[in-house]
Amino acid sequence: MKLHHSSNSPFVRKCLVTAAELGLSDQLERLACAASPVTRDRDIIASNPLGQVPTLTTDDGQVLYDSRVICEYLNNLAGGSLYPQDLRQRWTALTDQSLADGILDAALLVRYETTLRPEQYRWADWITGQLDKFTTALTHFETRVSGFGGRVDIGTITLACALRYLDLRYPDLQWRDQYPRLTAWYQVYSQRPACQVI
Amino acid sequence: MKLHHSSNSPFVRKCLVTAAELGLSDQLERLACAASPVTRDRDIIASNPLGQVPTLTTDDGQVLYDSRVICEYLNNLAGGSLYPQDLRQRWTALTDQSLADGILDAALLVRYETTLRPEQYRWADWITGQLDKFTTALTHFETRVSGFGGRVDIGTITLACALRYLDLRYPDLQWRDQYPRLTAWYQVYSQRPACQVI
Numbered sequence: 213m214k215l216h217h218s219s220n221s222p223f224v225r226k227c228l229v230t231a232a233e234l235g236l237s238d239q240l241e242r243l244a245c246a247a248s249p250v251t252r253d254r255d256i257i258a259s260n261p262l263g264q265v266p267t268l269t270t271d272d273g274q275v276l277y278d279s280r281v282i283c284e285y286l287n288n289l290a291g292g293s294l295y296p297q298d299l300r301q302r303w304t305a306l307t308d309q310s311l312a313d314g315i316l317d318a319a320l321l322v323r324y325e326t327t328l329r330p331e332q333y334r335w336a337d338w339i340t341g342q343l344d345k346f347t348t349a350l351t352h353f354e355t356r357v358s359g360f361g362g363r364v365d366i367g368t369i370t371l372a373c374a375l376r377y378l379d380l381r382y383p384d385l386q387w388r389d390q391y392p393r394l395t396a397w398y399q400v401y402s403q404r405p406a407c408q409v410i
Numbered sequence: 411m412k413l414h415h416s417s418n419s420p421f422v423r424k425c426l427v428t429a430a431e432l433g434l435s436d437q438l439e440r441l442a443c444a445a446s447p448v449t450r451d452r453d454i455i456a457s458n459p460l461g462q463v464p465t466l467t468t469d470d471g472q473v474l475y476d477s478r479v480i481c482e483y484l485n486n487l488a489g490g491s492l493y494p495q496d497l498r499q500r501w502t503a504l505t506d507q508s509l510a511d512g513i514l515d516a517a518l519l520v521r522y523e524t525t526l527r528p529e530q531y532r533w534a535d536w537i538t539g540q541l542d543k544f545t546t547a548l549t550h551f552e553t554r555v556s557g558f559g560g561r562v563d564i565g566t567i568t569l570a571c572a573l574r575y576l577d578l579r580y581p582d583l584q585w586r587d588q589y590p591r592l593t594a595w596y597q598v599y600s601q602r603p604a605c606q607v608i
Contacts, residue, residue, distance in 0.1 A: 250536060261550040264512070274498065274502070276504075276505050278512075306482070335527050335528065345461070348450075
């Protein structure tokens with residue numbers, strides 16, 4: 213399988229961690245590319261009209277995106293259990309994935325606003341609104357994380373990727389100061405071998 | 411079930427059309443709300459920390475989002491066939507959903523840029539990059555739509571919602587002028603009873 217890849221994309225990382233959890237890392241060949249919402253990468257667009265990473269080409273030539281589809285495909289390929297069979301647990305895992313994906317969407321929008329967009333076109337209210345999603349989302353996870361137990365599923369994988377991305381791009385947030393239970397959970401969870409993938 | 415709803419949200423519409431395809435429309439109670447990425451709606455946030463619609467509360471009290479999770483939940487609840495059992499068809503349907511969702515994401519970002527953001531902070535390159543996604547995505551669907559046959563799945567539902575949203579918000583695009591096969595497909599598909607939902 214070939215994965216259009218960008219080393220700083222948190223959504224690519226989500227696929228790499230998922231592959232590692234499933235023992236599939238060796239089967240993923242990484243294709244470096246330079247996705248950007250403004251200078252669009254024509255190499256990626258040839259496979260994925262959205263011009264975004266991650267994009268996966270399977271061994272039988274099917275092109276899959278985005279990260280949600282790729283992760284589910286990988287889980288199916290490996291006969292994995294990252295998507296719970298129990299329905300209530302399944303919807304919880306998928307909604308947690310949506311929430312953590314939403315943190316990442318907001319994080320990327322703020323990053324585009326503060327690094328890609330020329331300074332004179334930046335709008336403080338937009339940044340405030342997106343950053344507020346971090347607060348409401350992390351507060352929500354903080355209230356629930358004590359009940360996660362040993363969960364390892366697509367929801368917890370995505371949450372771990374979101375927290376790592378906040379550490380990478382928003383160290384000044386110092387989210388650990390406000391969310392002690394989430395901090396304790398992540399301290400243990402992030403030591404999983406799959407989370408060491410680079 | 412209760413659906414946090416905004417009448418102009420294309421992602422809400424996707425859930426409503428899906429529910430209609432599955433015969434579940436009567437079971438969805440709509441809760442009106444005013445989601446915005448800048449003035450965030452605290453009523454929605456109490457259920458969904460992202461403050462976005464659609465958000466669904468199931469009859470047994472589980473809160474689900476975003477549209478992808480809600481549509482899959484509805485399909486499962488109804489024992490529907492909007493997610494193909496055949497794996498190759500399933501990944502195609504899910505990737506088509508991602509692509510059409512991507513059109514909608516771009517359409518919303520352009521709309522926020524051109525209506526919500528104060529004029530002095532608008533950035534032409536951002537708009538150009540997002541609008542280019544319409545072109546590359548519609549060109550891709552144009553090359554494949556002749557092979558869709560009688561497909562009715564989460565991919566075609568989302569595509570129809572995306573085309574409808576382009577008609578609603580971007581009539582000047584006149585997409586039909588450039589994509590005759592997509593036009594022919596949509597002309598037939600949009601007459602399905604489920605697509606008449608308001």
